[in-house]
Amino acid sequence: MLGMILKRxxxxxxxxxxxxxxxxxxxxxLPGDPAAYFAGPAATKEAIEQIRxxxxxxxxxxxxxxxxxxxxxxxxxxxxLTTGQPVGQEIRARLPASAELTLLGLxxxxxxxxxxxxxxxxxxxxxxxHACRVLATAGVSLxxxxxxxxxxYVFYYLLGLAPAPLGRLxxxxxxxxxxxxxxxIDSLLxxxxxxxxxxxxxxVLPALTLGIFSLAPIARMTRASMLAVLASDxxxxxxxxxxxxxxxxxxxxxxxxxxxxxxxxxxxxSFLLGANVLVEKVFAWPGIGSFAVEALIASxxxxxxxxxxxxxxxxxxxxxxxxxxxxxxxxxxxxxA
Amino acid sequence: MTDRVAPARPSSGLAALIRHGRYVIxxxxxxxxxxxxxxxxxxxxxxxxxxxxxxxxxxxTAAALKPPSAAHWFGTxxxxxxxxxxVVAATRLDxxxxxxxxxxxxxxxxxxxxxxGFFGGWTDRVVGRIADTIMAFPLFVLAMGIVAAxxxxxxxIILATAIVxxxxxxxxxxxxxxxxxxxxFVLAARLSGNGELRILLAQILPNIMPIMIVQMSLTMGYAxxxxxxxxxxxxxxxxxxAEWGIMVAEGAAxxxxxxxxxxxxxxxxxxxxxxxxxxxxxxxxxxxxxxxRT
Numbered sequence: 257m258l259g260m261i262l263k264r265x266x267x268x269x270x271x272x273x274x275x276x277x278x279x280x281x282x283x284x285x286l287p288g289d290p291a292a293y294f295a296g297p298a299a300t301k302e303a304i305e306q307i308r309x310x311x312x313x314x315x316x317x318x319x320x321x322x323x324x325x326x327x328x329x330x331x332x333x334x335x336x337l338t339t340g341q342p343v344g345q346e347i348r349a350r351l352p353a354s355a356e357l358t359l360l361g362l363x364x365x366x367x368x369x370x371x372x373x374x375x376x377x378x379x380x381x382x383x384x385x386h387a388c389r390v391l392a393t394a395g396v397s398l399x400x401x402x403x404x405x406x407x408x409y410v411f412y413y414l415l416g417l418a419p420a421p422l423g424r425l426x427x428x429x430x431x432x433x434x435x436x437x438x439x440x441i442d443s444l445l446x447x448x449x450x451x452x453x454x455x456x457x458x459x460v461l462p463a464l465t466l467g468i469f470s471l472a473p474i475a476r477m478t479r480a481s482m483l484a485v486l487a488s489d490x491x492x493x494x495x496x497x498x499x500x501x502x503x504x505x506x507x508x509x510x511x512x513x514x515x516x517x518x519x520x521x522x523x524x525x526s527f528l529l530g531a532n533v534l535v536e537k538v539f540a541w542p543g544i545g546s547f548a549v550e551a552l553i554a555s556x557x558x559x560x561x562x563x564x565x566x567x568x569x570x571x572x573x574x575x576x577x578x579x580x581x582x583x584x585x586x587x588x589x590x591x592x593a
Numbered sequence: 594m595t596d597r598v599a600p601a602r603p604s605s606g607l608a609a610l611i612r613h614g615r616y617v618i619x620x621x622x623x624x625x626x627x628x629x630x631x632x633x634x635x636x637x638x639x640x641x642x643x644x645x646x647x648x649x650x651x652x653x654t655a656a657a658l659k660p661p662s663a664a665h666w667f668g669t670x671x672x673x674x675x676x677x678x679x680v681v682a683a684t685r686l687d688x689x690x691x692x693x694x695x696x697x698x699x700x701x702x703x704x705x706x707x708x709x710g711f712f713g714g715w716t717d718r719v720v721g722r723i724a725d726t727i728m729a730f731p732l733f734v735l736a737m738g739i740v741a742a743x744x745x746x747x748x749x750i751i752l753a754t755a756i757v758x759x760x761x762x763x764x765x766x767x768x769x770x771x772x773x774x775x776x777x778f779v780l781a782a783r784l785s786g787n788g789e790l791r792i793l794l795a796q797i798l799p800n801i802m803p804i805m806i807v808q809m810s811l812t813m814g815y816a817x818x819x820x821x822x823x824x825x826x827x828x829x830x831x832x833x834x835a836e837w838g839i840m841v842a843e844g845a846a847x848x849x850x851x852x853x854x855x856x857x858x859x860x861x862x863x864x865x866x867x868x869x870x871x872x873x874x875x876x877x878x879x880x881x882x883x884x885x886r887t
Contacts, residue, residue: 274726278735282742393875397868399818401825402841402860405848413851420849530733534822538845549826552741564738568730 260583268576275568280324283561284317333562338554343562347544351566352437353424354536354543358528360440360459361466361535365524369471370517373478377486377513378505388479392472400531404465404538411461419457421539429454462539469531470524474517481516485509515586522575529567624876630869637681638688647675649682649835661854668854670843676854679835680862686836687866690747691816694754695809701755702762703798703805709763710770711793720767724760732757736819740828750829754819758812765808769801803881811874814867821863837863 291308292299299307308314312323327334333343376388404421411418419426424439429451432442439455485491486509494504533545540546544563551559642649653673661668667676709720727735739753770793773779782792821838823829830836832843837859844856 270722271725271729274722275729278726278730279738282738285742393871394868397814397864397871399821399825399838399841399860399863399867401822401845402856402864405841405845405856405860409848409851409853409857413849413853526731529731530822533733533737534825537826548737552737553827557741560738560741564730564734567734571731572729 334558360463364467369474377482395471401534482513627872641681645678647678649679667858683835698755706763706766707770710767814870
């Protein structure tokens with residue numbers, strides 16, 4: 257078991273190396289002269305030269321790469337030009353906001369997509385099957401920033417049910433003492449139910465937006481794999497033995513059908529992490545996505561590169577976790593590995 | 594009975610494809626609808642900017658933030674530009690970006706994938722490594738990084754969208770080329786003295802074309818979404834250019850104060866275009882490869 261996990265971790269190493277090389281190349285590909293850029297618009301020629309030496313830009317590319325990797329190993333992602341703060345610190349502070357939003361979005365999506373896929377698979381060709389197909393196609397067709405804005409218009413402006421789309425917590429509340437960084441969990445740990453509700457209210461619309469966007473792949477995969485499982489021999493045997501349809505679907509088919517669904521989670525996370533940036537912009541969510549967008553507007557590259565690297569490393573780690581999880585729920589994979 | 598009707602023979606090539614296509618469209622109304630919608634979008638992209646009632650860039654502050662009316666079908670934005678004219682005029686740019694990026698990745702990914710599948714060996718390993726590295730990033734995030742690093746232009750948006758789609762194309766092309774590597778027609782071509790590169794281009798490539806075209810129409814929707822998403826966060830196309838993503842971004846601030854039309858119509862146009870491409874892609878796949886239908 258431990259051997260399998262180690263083996264999977266080794267597989268992730270080339271991906272990580274690739275990610276570091278690509279982000280390094282992106283830093284070197286800055287439009288114009290990076291030294292002139294980092295020196296600022298008012299810098300003299302000497303100052304630019306000085307910065308070039310200080311940043312090591314006069315060194316050969318391979319030496320620069322060594323330096324870059326060294327900095328990364330120390331967790332140094334450079335400083336933000338606009339705030340002067342270390343990028344790593346800023347990203348760490350903002351990460352929980354993004355993580356809370358993304359995970360809740362995934363949860364919403366699973367809660368809708370999995371039952372929908374199962375219903376569609378148990379009644380192929382029925383109205384609900386067609387509805388599932390249309391809904392899934394419509395879900396991926398909706399630009400995620402557009403869904404968010406429509407939800408804001410309907411639930412905030414028209415109905416007044418949702419709070420203003422301005423961050424994680426209404427200004428009248430103060431954030432709960434930080435334990436996990438997730439407001440929902442922290443507020444409960446502090447026993448502050450009011451803050452919990454306030455945080456949840458802020459979360460509902462952005463999480464729903466993300467959920468709608470990632471609905472399609474999960475619903476489609478659930479339907480397809482459920483159909484395959486329902487046609488298999490052991491389900492036929494269970495039917496012939498007179499088990500109730502409920503037992504067959506829930507205990508027999510569902511568990512087996514979930515295995516391929518777990519593998520699509522990798523793709524879903526790629527969607528979610530990207531869509532996260534757009535959703536954070538719409539809802540003024542103080543996560544790492546809006547941090548990157550703010551940096552982008554100010555042409556501040558260090559935070560942006562730190563963001564791309566963080567996202568990629570997280571994504572590699574998530575894929576690794578999915579791989580391991582896959583091995584845990586499906587013993588056959590373990591034997592092969 | 595002098596001119597007898599020839600018995601239906603198992604015809605080949607284009608005629609059969611068209612007949613099969615007509616059958617599928619008749620069978621699946623949705624695909625027919627998507628195809629009609631596609632034609633409308635192409636037509637709008639071609640003649641749209643010439644037939645709009647107002648200049649998409651002309652502002653008129655006296656008529657700012659007016660809701661939809663007979664004079665301004667989709668209302669006006671914060672500096673009085675006609676939203677309808679802008680939405681129509683933007684079709685050309687958005688369609689062009691999507692088409693150009695899909696065409697680019699078709700060449701890059703398609704050729705690399707075919708070569709990888711056909712030659713195997715180190716070609717396969719190099720292409721596979723590149724695809725894996727791209728796949729290690731969340732795609733939209735990588736596209737952001739590429740555009741930010743290379744410079745904020747429409748060309749770079751096209752390039753970035755093509756790069757993030759590369760693995761998809763390379764993989765499909767590789768798998769399709771790989772199964773045809775030792776096919777009868779390839780062996781025959783080799784026996785009659787064709788070089789490997791010639792076999793690759795003249796025998797393998799035309800054979801995987803249908804699958805690749807399906808791939809193109811399936812990713813077209815994603816390409817438009819990707820480009821619009823990038824311009825929504827301020828990358829690529831810049832104001833005052835009429836582009837759907839930017840227009841939604843410009844209207845976003847007015848959504849909370851009730852001026853819904855500024856963001857709604859460009860967003861709806863974007864949604865319809867993507868929906869059309871996705872439906873069309875599904876339909877085309879049903880024509881080319883009925884077994885993969887889910």
